[in-house]
Amino acid sequence: MTNRSAAGASHRAGPSATVFGIATAAVLAAAIGLQVARDRAYQQRERETERILYLRSGDTARRLAFDFDALAADTYWIRAIQHYGGDRLAVNRARKYELLFPLLDLTTTLDPYFTIAYRFGAIFLSEPAPGGPGRPDLAIQLLQKGLVAQPQKWQYFHDIAFVNYWHLRDFKTAAQWFHRAGDQPNAPNWLKPLAAGMLAAGNDRASARLLWTQILDSDQEWLRRTATRSLEQLNALDGIDQLQEILRRFPPAPGTPFSWGDLSRRRILGDVPRDPSGTPFELDPTTGKVSVSKASPLWPMPSLGS
Amino acid sequence: MRAISCIAVNVFRESVRDRVPYNLALFAVLLIGSSFFLGQLTAGQDVKIIKDLGLAATAIFGLFIAIFIGIGLVSKEVERRSIYALLAKPISRPQLVLGKYAGLVLTLAVNVAVMTVAQFAVLAYLTWTIDPAVRAAWDAPGVDPALLKAIALIFVELMLITALALFFSTFSTPMLSAALTFGLYLVGHFNADLRNFEVAVNSRTAARLARGLYHVLPDLSAFDVKTQVVHGLPVPAGYIALTTAYGALYIALLLLIATFIFSRRDFK
Numbered sequence: 001m002t003n004r005s006a007a008g009a010s011h012r013a014g015p016s017a018t019v020f021g022i023a024t025a026a027v028l029a030a031a032i033g034l035q036v037a038r039d040r041a042y043q044q045r046e047r048e049t050e051r052i053l054y055l056r057s058g059d060t061a062r063r064l065a066f067d068f069d070a071l072a073a074d075t076y077w078i079r080a081i082q083h084y085g086g087d088r089l090a091v092n093r094a095r096k097y098e099l100l101f102p103l104l105d106l107t108t109t110l111d112p113y114f115t116i117a118y119r120f121g122a123i124f125l126s127e128p129a130p131g132g133p134g135r136p137d138l139a140i141q142l143l144q145k146g147l148v149a150q151p152q153k154w155q156y157f158h159d160i161a162f163v164n165y166w167h168l169r170d171f172k173t174a175a176q177w178f179h180r181a182g183d184q185p186n187a188p189n190w191l192k193p194l195a196a197g198m199l200a201a202g203n204d205r206a207s208a209r210l211l212w213t214q215i216l217d218s219d220q221e222w223l224r225r226t227a228t229r230s231l232e233q234l235n236a237l238d239g240i241d242q243l244q245e246i247l248r249r250f251p252p253a254p255g256t257p258f259s260w261g262d263l264s265r266r267r268i269l270g271d272v273p274r275d276p277s278g279t280p281f282e283l284d285p286t287t288g289k290v291s292v293s294k295a296s297p298l299w300p301m302p303s304l305g306s
Numbered sequence: 307m308r309a310i311s312c313i314a315v316n317v318f319r320e321s322v323r324d325r326v327p328y329n330l331a332l333f334a335v336l337l338i339g340s341s342f343f344l345g346q347l348t349a350g351q352d353v354k355i356i357k358d359l360g361l362a363a364t365a366i367f368g369l370f371i372a373i374f375i376g377i378g379l380v381s382k383e384v385e386r387r388s389i390y391a392l393l394a395k396p397i398s399r400p401q402l403v404l405g406k407y408a409g410l411v412l413t414l415a416v417n418v419a420v421m422t423v424a425q426f427a428v429l430a431y432l433t434w435t436i437d438p439a440v441r442a443a444w445d446a447p448g449v450d451p452a453l454l455k456a457i458a459l460i461f462v463e464l465m466l467i468t469a470l471a472l473f474f475s476t477f478s479t480p481m482l483s484a485a486l487t488f489g490l491y492l493v494g495h496f497n498a499d500l501r502n503f504e505v506a507v508n509s510r511t512a513a514r515l516a517r518g519l520y521h522v523l524p525d526l527s528a529f530d531v532k533t534q535v536v537h538g539l540p541v542p543a544g545y546i547a548l549t550t551a552y553g554a555l556y557i558a559l560l561l562l563i564a565t566f567i568f569s570r571r572d573f574k
Contacts, residue, residue, distance in 0.1 A: 067495060071359060078348055116349070
């Protein structure tokens with residue numbers, strides 16, 4: 001009995017809590033140190049495996065998600081944003097955005113009322129390279145899927161009209177969709193005048209400015225950013241028109257190339273003119289054509305009339 | 307009635323002793339942690355995702371409690387042989403089964419109530435900290451009483467799953483009870499497909515059989531109104547009342563069969 005209790009006491013008298021705590025902290029610190037050393041020594045490349053989407057059928061995903069389809073939709077939404085952001089910020093690889101549509105399609109099949117997923121798709125699926133995959137057809141397909149779930153959502157009609165107007169340059173179809181958007185409950189009252197103006201003028205900057213100014217009031221920060229950039233593009237187009245007019249009125253001497261330096265020396269311009277992002281405009285020395293530099297964040301520019 | 311309530315309180319105390327409330331701490335950490343990180347990842351959809359996550363976690367945690375405690379309610383007493391001591395007391399077998407059921411439902415009710423309070427607290431904090439212009443564009447308010455509709459139906463579904471687990475535990479081993487309950491949980495969520503089976507098959511007999519199974523098996527997908535509630539879409543009071551009544555009748559049926567089987571069981 002005495003021996004047993006002595007054995008029990010010696011068993012209980014193992015390492016004290018302090019020693020145990022220090023040992024645990026030391027082992028954890030060593031593991032973290034090794035991890036940091038490994039990460040420094042072997043820089044991980046972007047893993048191509050992350051770009052695989054195993055499940056592409058929305059119906060299958062919905063069945064696998066049971067009751068938790070909304071939560072699964074959230075997961076795919078986060079993945080869509082990460083995929084878009086990852087490609088947009090990619091430096092060492094092509095920006096393909098090839099999973100953007102399947103991810104948004106899965107998101108909206110799992111949660112057909114996920115409004116922002118349809119609208120995100122409308123903006124970024126249509127965006128031409130390098131800012132997006134340049135697929136306005138897929139953007140419209142996604143929005144039409146949204147209209148099946150919520151046939152009276154004026155925002156989807158508006159977005160289809162917008163894609164037709166801004167990316168496809170189909171002003172007649174755009175005006176029809178803006179008009180249909182204006183017919184929906186709770187639609188803002190500026191949609192029908194916009195449709196009428198678009199039918200009359202078509203390719204005009206005033207309609208574009210009005211549209212983007214409305215989008216600038218959005219609650220979504222990424223939409224406001226896109227609107228700001230687009231309004232800057234419109235301002236850049238206005239700036240190009242003014243510069244072309246100056247070049248027409250003050251051409252260089254015969255046999256001399258067009259240049260900003262020439263205009264500065266003649267005190268027609270103070271400095272090299274810049275677009276709203278602060279990047280200098282480019283001037284073709286032979287033709288005298290002014291354009292936004294490819295180095296500018298505003299490039300590529302939309303093709304709009306005056 | 308007194309015997310049932312005594313057993314129920316003891317089941318509740320046992321679940322507390324078994325550290326079941328630890329899941330509440332995990333739930334709180336999950337929600338608070340998510341609310342912190344999601345704002346960076348979701349492009350402004352953090353409140354929607356917190357609602358989805360909170361409702362899903364309430365359902366999942368409740369499901370695990372209902373199945374893993376439910377299957378042991380009766381079989382554990384038999385394995386430990388404490389059933390003999392229990393049955394020697396002035397309580398009938400149906401009282402024992404009903405008391406065990408009520409005890410686990412009480413545990414689930416406390417869990418769901420605490421999770422609901424935690425979720426509303428996190429949502430209230432997020433609503434308070436977010437720009438009013440952003441708040442105005444949400445499908446539904448951050449602190450939305452309509453969430454209680456989804457939570458109420460989750461609770462009724464959990465009560466039904468508890469009744470299923472208890473029913474299996476009256477005549478089967480814990481492992482088999484868990485497998486059967488989980489199997490029926492899965493089937494219950496695909497049950498609505500059986501309703502329109504004639505669209506997929508040519509055989510009229512198969513279609514009738516499928517329609518029969520649709521009516522006999524529990525229709526668990528009906529209890530899921532999470533998506534509608536999160537998006538601020540209407541969930542009619544009549545739908546909630548009918549689904550709750552359906553759940554209550556199914557629970558009554560399962561408890562009736564469970565007490566019948568348990569009353570005839572020979573423990574010698």
